Amino acid sequence: xxxxxxxxxxxxxxxxxxxxxxxxxxxxxxxxxxxxxxxxxxxxxxxxxxxxxxxxxxxxxxxxxxxxxxxxxxxxxxxxxxxxxxxxxxxxxxxxxxxxxxxxxxxxxxxxxxxxxxxxxxxxxxxxxxxxxxx
Amino acid sequence: xxxxxxxxxxxxxxxxxxxxxxxxxxxxxxxxxxxxxxxxxxxxxxxxxxxxxxxxxxxxxxxxxxxxxxxxxxxxxxxxxxxxxxxxxxxxxxxxxxxxxxxxxxxxxxxxxxxxxxxxxxxxxxxxxxxxxxxxxxxxxxxxxxxxxxxxxxxxxxxxxxxxxxxxxxxxxxxxxxxxxxxxxxxxxxxxxxxxxxxxxxxxxxxxxxxxxxxxxxxxxxxxxxxxxxxxxxxxxxxxxxxxxxxxxxxxxxxxxxxxxxxxxxxxxxxxxxxxxxxxxxxxxxxxxxxxxxxxxxxxxxxxxxxxxxxxxxxxxxxxxxxxxxxxxxxxxxxxxxxxxxxxxxxxxxxxxxxxxxxxxxxxxxxxxxxxxxxxxxxxxxxxxxxxxxxxxxxxxxxxxxxxxxxxxxxxxxxxxxxxxxxxxxxxxxxxxxxxxxxxxxxxxxxxxxxxxxxx
Numbered sequence: 001x002x003x004x005x006x007x008x009x010x011x012x013x014x015x016x017x018x019x020x021x022x023x024x025x026x027x028x029x030x031x032x033x034x035x036x037x038x039x040x041x042x043x044x045x046x047x048x049x050x051x052x053x054x055x056x057x058x059x060x061x062x063x064x065x066x067x068x069x070x071x072x073x074x075x076x077x078x079x080x081x082x083x084x085x086x087x088x089x090x091x092x093x094x095x096x097x098x099x100x101x102x103x104x105x106x107x108x109x110x111x112x113x114x115x116x117x118x119x120x121x122x123x124x125x126x127x128x129x130x131x132x133x134x135x
Numbered sequence: 136x137x138x139x140x141x142x143x144x145x146x147x148x149x150x151x152x153x154x155x156x157x158x159x160x161x162x163x164x165x166x167x168x169x170x171x172x173x174x175x176x177x178x179x180x181x182x183x184x185x186x187x188x189x190x191x192x193x194x195x196x197x198x199x200x201x202x203x204x205x206x207x208x209x210x211x212x213x214x215x216x217x218x219x220x221x222x223x224x225x226x227x228x229x230x231x232x233x234x235x236x237x238x239x240x241x242x243x244x245x246x247x248x249x250x251x252x253x254x255x256x257x258x259x260x261x262x263x264x265x266x267x268x269x270x271x272x273x274x275x276x277x278x279x280x281x282x283x284x285x286x287x288x289x290x291x292x293x294x295x296x297x298x299x300x301x302x303x304x305x306x307x308x309x310x311x312x313x314x315x316x317x318x319x320x321x322x323x324x325x326x327x328x329x330x331x332x333x334x335x336x337x338x339x340x341x342x343x344x345x346x347x348x349x350x351x352x353x354x355x356x357x358x359x360x361x362x363x364x365x366x367x368x369x370x371x372x373x374x375x376x377x378x379x380x381x382x383x384x385x386x387x388x389x390x391x392x393x394x395x396x397x398x399x400x401x402x403x404x405x406x407x408x409x410x411x412x413x414x415x416x417x418x419x420x421x422x423x424x425x426x427x428x429x430x431x432x433x434x435x436x437x438x439x440x441x442x443x444x445x446x447x448x449x450x451x452x453x454x455x456x457x458x459x460x461x462x463x464x465x466x467x468x469x470x471x472x473x474x475x476x477x478x479x480x481x482x483x484x485x486x487x488x489x490x491x492x493x494x495x496x497x498x499x500x501x502x503x504x505x506x507x508x509x510x511x512x513x514x515x516x517x518x519x520x521x522x523x524x525x526x527x528x529x530x531x532x533x534x535x536x537x538x539x540x541x542x543x544x545x546x547x548x549x550x551x552x553x554x555x556x557x558x559x560x561x562x563x564x565x566x567x568x569x570x571x572x573x574x575x576x577x578x579x580x581x582x583x584x585x586x587x588x589x590x591x
Contacts (some may be wrong), residue, residue: 026225027428042346067522067523068523070525071521077569078564078565078566078569079569080531080532080533080536080564080565080570080571080572081533081566081570082533082567083531083572084516084518084529084531084572087520087527087529087531087572087574088474088518089520090520092522092525092527093527093562093574093576094564094572094574095564096564097147106560106562107562109560110559110560110562110576111525111576
């Protein structure tokens with residue numbers, strides 16, 4: 001599973017790079033949508049992470065998404081009305097500041113599930129982890 | 136019960152390992168301490184004895200040299216025919232003898248216990264020797280010519296020979312003492328080696344025993360942990376199956392109850408209302424009964440829809456969600472808009488398998504109930520989109536928001552339980568004053584993905 005990040009923010013690049021490294025995903029940073037399209041075109045599937053602050057025409061980017069590349073949008077502060085518009089435009093997931101490792105991991109986990117066939121042990125451990133998180 | 140879980144084994148193991156490793160460490164520490172003490176002692180004895188032996192040997196050698204020099208001077212004095220240098224020879228002889236006496240004092244000062252008597256005898260012989268020499272100092276040249284050789288050969292040389300023999304004895308005592316000290320050190324080192332060998336062998340045996348015991352215990356603990364893990368896994372699987380079964384039975388019961396109410400009670404009530412409508416007689420009680428009957432019929436229909444809207448099975452998920460949106464507006468005044476997008480890119484029905492349809496419907500139903508009860512929102516939005524291999528569902532409201540880290544109700548747990556059964560993920564993001572977003576990601580089964588791909 002490849003991760004392509006469109007961002008010019010060092011903090012966000014570091015956060016997504018660290019999350020990708022934890023999962024062993026190849027990671028690429030791009031500076032503009034053209035480079036992103038080139039990187040995405042090279043591999044069949046992955047996660048396209050878009051920094052809302054670094055992307056001027058985010059709506060167009062979301063509308064032109066590739067079917068096997070779900071888009072994770074890194075937004076600024078939480079605002080449900082603004083975020084729902086991102087979802088309507090095509091974002092598969094949105095996370096906001098502060099960008100914690102837990103948030104990024106949870107978002108990646110959501111994208112992984114459809115693509116991976118979880119083993120019983122994996123399911124059990126995840127169930128355990130979910131229960132601990134609930135408590 | 137505790138015995139089955141293995142706690143007494145762990146407690147006993149802890150003390151055995153503590154005692155074993157503690158004993159091993161104490162043994163090694165004692166061995167190290169003993170080795171250092173013995174080596175220090177051997178080193179100190181070696182240094183002291185060597186230094187004493189060398190010092191005393193040097194003083195004995197000096198004494199011997201001065202004796203030889205002095206007696207040579209005496210012989211020259213007694214036998215020399217040149218009488219003009221007599222006075223000078225006496226002075227030289229006296230100086231040499233003072234040097235000998237000084238050396239003798241040094242030897243006596245550093246004498247070993249067995250050397251005292253020998254050195255005292257040497258002192259006496261030397262004094263006697265010097266007294267005889269001194270007695271010749273007032274002899275004339277003729278007296279020296281006639282008696283000098285006799286004094287030398289009959290009195291002085293035998294005394295000199297005795298002193299030399301005694302000096303040899305003193306030297307031998309020195310050497311014996313040094314040999315004895317060296318032998319003691321060798322014996323100490325041999326003893327240390329022997330004890331080291333014994334202690335190391337004991338430590339190795341103890342270490343091997345501890346290692347074997349530890350490995351055995353680790354294997355046992357692994358087996359206990361594996362057994363408990365298997366039991367836990369089994370329990371969670373069973374719990375998951377039960378939870379899934381409860382949800383299925385609940386849905387079946389709701390469906391059955393809704394069908395029963397719709398097909399039996401509603402039909403009977405409808406027939407009764409038709410019969411009542413056929414009565415032409417004007418009667419206020421009859422009118423009231425008709426009104427109550429109609430209200431009851433409407434209530435039953437609503438109950439049926441809430442239990443399991445038939446349109447979810449008949450018309451699909453999107454239609455059922457639209458009905459729910461209308462109901463929410465009717466009950467609470469909150470305007471709910473729905474944005475649905477299928478794999479084909481339009482808002483046609485998403486062709487989801489029944490468990491997925493039901494899960495999405497129930498999650499949205501619960502989310503909207505929470506919006507109505509807690510959010511004080513004016514409007515809410517539902518976004519539902521089918522992607523290549525997943526379903527994205529968003530429920531957003533513009534209400535007062537809350538802190539999801541603090542507030543978690545039973546309804547949320549129920550939603551998570553349903554979502555988990557389908558291997559999906561549920562996230563709730565909210566902040567006070569910023570509204571709430573519930574996002575649901577559901578992986579679609581392979582069969583459903585093929586349908587979606589074909590439609591695309």
